[in-house]
């Protein structure tokens with residue numbers, strides 16, 4: 001049986017000429033094994049970062065339409081070079097920009113969402129025996145401008161194309177060999193997870209796991225595209241991200257993630273009455289800021305404190321929005337704290353195993369670590385703490401839960 005698979009190669013996988021030739025060789029092998037392949041590439045190495053730096057050097061404004069036009073050029077470089085390397089191996093290949101590949105997005109420059117894919121050109125290329133090589137991270141908006149999908153967006157391109165082409169699965173090639181029980185740079189005993197559910201992967205991607213872009217995992221879950229995350233340096237089998245297998249007992253804790261890229265904003269002495277929280281978070285949302293955890297204390301004499309976490313990059317904008325509302329609702333003051341970190345336990349088996357929370361808290365207590373905020377979902381527990389104790393917490397929890 002011939003399968004159709006989508007292979008996505010990240011920035012380090014196509015980082016230089018040697019890497020591009022190695023990728024071409026792997027694509028050629030995959031074809032020889034009897035598969036049809038569609039390739040999605042990221043920009044080479046740090047190209048996207050370099051282009052952003054360059055943009056800052058010429059402009060303080062960075063018009064979003066022009067920024068998108070600039071950034072999409074990074075993926076054009078890798079797609080055309082890969083096609084040239086494939087030509088040398090006798091593999092017929094043809095490159096497509098996102099727009100040529102039929103990827104239609106909304107008009108939200110720098111973080112556009114894919115609305116629709118019209119993959120006719122890709123289908124024809126596959127039927128004619130070509131390997132389509134598609135520029136990741138980009139599309140064309142409904143008003144015909146070039147858009148980008150947000151940092152790390154090539155994963156989303158790959159998964160969305162897999163869904164549109166009904167590919168058998170999607171391989172995500174990167175510089176790590178899969179999804180680990182914790183960041184191996186922090187926990188030396190961390191090990192690769194052979195298989196994880198979409199739901200668990202979503203929680204990991206949302207809580208600091210850096211292996212897959214969150215949006216790509218949402219797409220994979222919604223369209224049930226099995227993902228295989230693996231290394232383009234060792235080519236060994238990696239981690240499969242698939243539907244939960246109802247036959248199998250789920251691990252109580254599958255992985256521990258951590259994130260030190262957020263800050264905490266606290267609005268102090270908020271009058272405790274209906275509508276104040278709505279006002280605060282409406283203002284923050286209007287500023288385009290993604291709020292993550294929220295904690296409201298019980299009120300004392302009609303006043304309460306509300307804390308929430310935001311990306312550190314958005315501290316200034318969050319403070320501005322919160323201060324405006326604080327004046328309006330007569331809260332006492334707004335403060336920010338950028339020295340926080342978050343540690344999360346993720347596991348599908350938590351649903352049916354009580355006691356995970358207690359064990360997490362007592363492990364942290366034994367380490368003398370103070371918990372500042374807590375949030376949970378059905379399969380995740382997260383604690384906010386001081387940034388400088390995060391690594392110690394991750395190591396202790398990895399040990400305590402015997403991962």
Ligand code: ASP
Pocket residue numbers: 010011042043048049074136137150151152153154155
């Ligand atoms: N090149 C883009 C970035 O660096 C997209 C990607 O790598 O997925 O964010």
Ligand code: MG
Pocket residue numbers: 010011042043152
């Ligand atoms: Mg990248």
